[in-house]
Amino acid sequence: MDKLWDVVALGEALVEFNQTHAGEPQYLQGFGGDTSNAMVAAARAGARTAYLSRLGQDPWGQAVLALWAREGVDSTAVERDADHPTGLYFVTHGSAGHEFSYLRAGSAASRMTPAWLQAASARLLQQCRILHVSGISQAISASACDTVFEAMRLARDAGAQVAFDPNLRLKLWPLARARACIREAVALCDIFLPGQDDMEALLGISDPDAIADWGHAQGARQVVVKLGKDGVLLSAAGQRQRVQGRTVQAVDATGAGDCFDGNLLARLALGDDLARSVRYANAAASLAVQGFGAVAPLPTAAEVRAVL
Numbered sequence: 001m002d003k004l005w006d007v008v009a010l011g012e013a014l015v016e017f018n019q020t021h022a023g024e025p026q027y028l029q030g031f032g033g034d035t036s037n038a039m040v041a042a043a044r045a046g047a048r049t050a051y052l053s054r055l056g057q058d059p060w061g062q063a064v065l066a067l068w069a070r071e072g073v074d075s076t077a078v079e080r081d082a083d084h085p086t087g088l089y090f091v092t093h094g095s096a097g098h099e100f101s102y103l104r105a106g107s108a109a110s111r112m113t114p115a116w117l118q119a120a121s122a123r124l125l126q127q128c129r130i131l132h133v134s135g136i137s138q139a140i141s142a143s144a145c146d147t148v149f150e151a152m153r154l155a156r157d158a159g160a161q162v163a164f165d166p167n168l169r170l171k172l173w174p175l176a177r178a179r180a181c182i183r184e185a186v187a188l189c190d191i192f193l194p195g196q197d198d199m200e201a202l203l204g205i206s207d208p209d210a211i212a213d214w215g216h217a218q219g220a221r222q223v224v225v226k227l228g229k230d231g232v233l234l235s236a237a238g239q240r241q242r243v244q245g246r247t248v249q250a251v252d253a254t255g256a257g258d259c260f261d262g263n264l265l266a267r268l269a270l271g272d273d274l275a276r277s278v279r280y281a282n283a284a285a286s287l288a289v290q291g292f293g294a295v296a297p298l299p300t301a302a303e304v305r306a307v308l
Helices: 034-044 059-071 114-126 135-139 142-157 175-188 196-203 208-218 256-269 274-288 301-307
Strands: 005-010 014-019 027-032 049-052 054-056 079-081 088-094 097-103 128-134 161-165 222-226 232-236 239-243
Touching (some): 005 034, 005 114, 027 034, 027 059, 034 128, 049 114, 114 128, 114 142, 128 142, 175 208, 196 208, 222 274, 274 301
Parallel strands (some): 005 128, 128 161
Antiparallel strands (some): 088 097, 222 232
């Protein structure tokens, strides 16, 4: 049966303030939130996308809605909250890379619940090919974590595939809870999208093959291990393949993994096999790191095809 949506995501969209020069008080206002970034990336890749979340009844929430409208990400199931704000974050840059500081405690998105999801999501989750969720969506509150699991259940019951990126942020939750919740989420997903650094912090595993083995052992059928500049390891159906990274002049890696996720899931939903989708997403991410911010440098399909 044909579906209305190729990829639907649940999570928290944020307003971003990204430092443009290390050590200087100059910030570029943009947008972020890992699964929201991924849906913008997927839309630019040509997929039909939609988003499930809650936003504050504030100017920042309106700005996020305007972003989705411009990018073609359906937001009809996004709820506005007059009592809780839209989340913000700041990105600073230094010799050790980029660092995030969040102002999202008590945000509108952190107040999502399974009951809200059931009321808001019936059409989206029943009519999507792939649902995308992340560890950040689990980490922002206990009720949000429950909502992620409910979304995974509803999507699977409707015949959709579920993609999960652990996207570990230990500033948001304790390591022991992160381990338990992420392990359970991997057991419920079809496509596991870990980053090498995240898995080293989460479990002390850095070898890409060991990460793939762990993902399969939990229940994921397809595992795509993101290795940053070193490319990607994909593992499915007993076969493994390495895709090398592309050498570029990186400016800002914020959102590169989200760009990869969105482009990968878009190409899978549009009919490409896993290896072809990974190569496409790898090229897209190499373009995204060449500009500042999580959303502005996300490439279009034409830009990705030009480098492929």
